[in-house]
Amino acid sequence: MTAPLKHSADITVDVALGDRAYDIVIGRGVLDTLGTRVAALRPGARTAIVTDRTVAKHWLEQTERSLAEAGIPTSRVIVEEGEVSKTYAGLEKVSEALIAAKIERNDLVIALGGGVVGDLAGFAAAILRRGVDFVQVPTSLLAQVDSSVGGKTGINSPQGKNLLGAFHQPVLVIADTSVLDTLSPRQFRAGYAEVAKYGVLGDEAFFTWLEANHADIFSGGAAREHAIATSCRAKAAIVSRDERENGERALLNLGHTFGHALEAATGFSDRLFHGEGVSVGMVLAAELSAKLGLISEADATRVERHLASVGLPTHLQDIAGFAQEGLADADTLMALMAQDKKVKRGKLTFILLQAIGRAVVANDVEPALVRDFLQQKLSG
Template identity: 85%
Template sequence: MTAPLKASDTTVVNVALDDRAYDIVIGRDVLTSLGTRIAALRPGARTAIVTDKTVARHWLEPTEASLATAGIATARIIVDEGEGSKTYAGLEKVSEALIAARIERNDLVIALGGGVVGDLAGFAAAILRRGVDFVQVPTSLLAQVDSSVGGKTGINSPQGKNLLGAFHQPVLVIADTAVLDTLSPRQFRAGYAEVAKYGVLGDEAFFAWLESNHSEAFKGGAAREHAIATSCRAKAAIVARDERENGDRALLNLGHTFGHALEAATGFSDRLFHGEGVAIGMVLAAEFSASLGMISQGEAARVARHLAEVGLPTKLQDIAGFAQEGLADADALMTLMAQDKKVRRGKLTFILLEAVGRAAIVKDVDPKRVRDFLQSKLKA
């Protein structure tokens, strides 16, 4: 492992995609540089900021001030917070507002918010005038280490998570670690699940570092910036190798097949944040791997123990309203998993573990084994 960053450092991680390469700028108070970076990147461009009501209260004016200082004209589009905005109706609202703001193909859309805003604004940019560039300014830990990087954009269908969307890479990501100070403890923990995921799927040394240093990462400063930068480097490397998820980019979905089904079962509500679903999904993936003899029960327990230690849910029974229809029903969960984007010709594909720090794509998993496993967990 590299030594943790100094808290005052600004780190730039490049996502190497040839002529569509872009930088992830990580550090405290880097939001103030947004205007000058956009002016250098797209001279003369106008912008429209898409954000949600909560983020707007904290960070919309500083964002607009940075743009104004650089002489960049902007419009603001404010949506409701939460997954409820990642819908057909939410996409229509943002798209029509962008058209009304006269955002043209040489202008920029700025996604100022968490994963929901990034997905929604990015998808709107992808389809506006057949493609307008956009900038990600992620304001949640989850967005900074995961959803703002890699170009996945989209909205939810009533039948499943992120079933409508497009690959549309940003031209710049500004990850200001200071904005994380305004997150609730629950929101920060949910984002941490995605940080831990990078260690679990491909970097045992990083996972061990998190086991020893997670409390410092939660407090902020150098440890937090180190965790974010390490996560971004891991994702950038995978995206550069496999932009459109034809190969090992699927490894980034560790925990997501189970997790997305749980989110759908809870109605994409605040009963279960995305990162919380991923945490439970990672534990289920580890335990299912153990049930198949791929890893030991001890390794599966190690994953669960760390996530529980930071306060994340690790089992189905941790979900609010667990007994409600759709959660305590293995067949209903299997139906939801059948809509997963990794399903091919009705065959389930899972991201499972060969060790802590080494994940594998396992295709054609026997649905009966999955159902029996879920049934055992529902009774646990």
């Protein structure tokens, strides 16, 4: 697998879900086509844009202009940045604003932002008037390759990540790669963890390509569109086969059982971005796989080495504040993992590795073994 030598034309990835199929449009500058695409998709619809304060400064006016030029009336709902908005209070604010804007069943909600905005706006759309369609306009790398695709929406509970939500597919995803130029290096790195995840869980050739081409992805070269499109194709294929995570889709949670617990332990704060938690979680999953004899130590080290090479945290001790206050003890992390959505009849579900590029769902890992493993890693 090689990177294209120059920026390609816009790329369209189809999410094949029958009469609920939709396109992911990927490319530099595709945000300007939003208005014409919405007008063709929903003639006569009104829209409401949900975004956060930071994204609004960069991209709200351009988004509104694209809609206005297509003759589409719109209103705006602006929330605070970060996980603080993915709460009961945040959902109430957005829902009431959409009602006040008179968004009806035939109208559209537009989620302009990263994963938080997409999850929040999508959940509000799912429950507004028992279901209003929405469009994802992801503005972070993480959202473009992961959270904007597949229809998972929701908010956090104080007891755990994404415990309240609904499956509600978008009708269109517009992934403008030029908007990623405004991300901070840390935000971009966090999103890259989800890109690497697709290679680790199901495509060793892609992982090898990432090892060789990640610098071009970070610098905004042609490899960026290639990596995003490859990631979206991988997720779209899995979602089309298992929309509601009854089987194969669970593989997309590689690193997330550990990662979500770490996010909860750090208070869903900027101490640990979601992608950073996934990075640490993937390394823990690889190391646990090696401990169980599923993969070699060399493969586990290869995963850790690549994530570390781009500046992502790979160990519990890398998490901000760990050295000063301690993150949590093993029992606390086990309790947080027990609240994970993937728990079935009290049993934890882990996504483990049989090889780089071959992940498996494991429902039979002994909790005592996991606790001892975490205690060892916490002792560092």
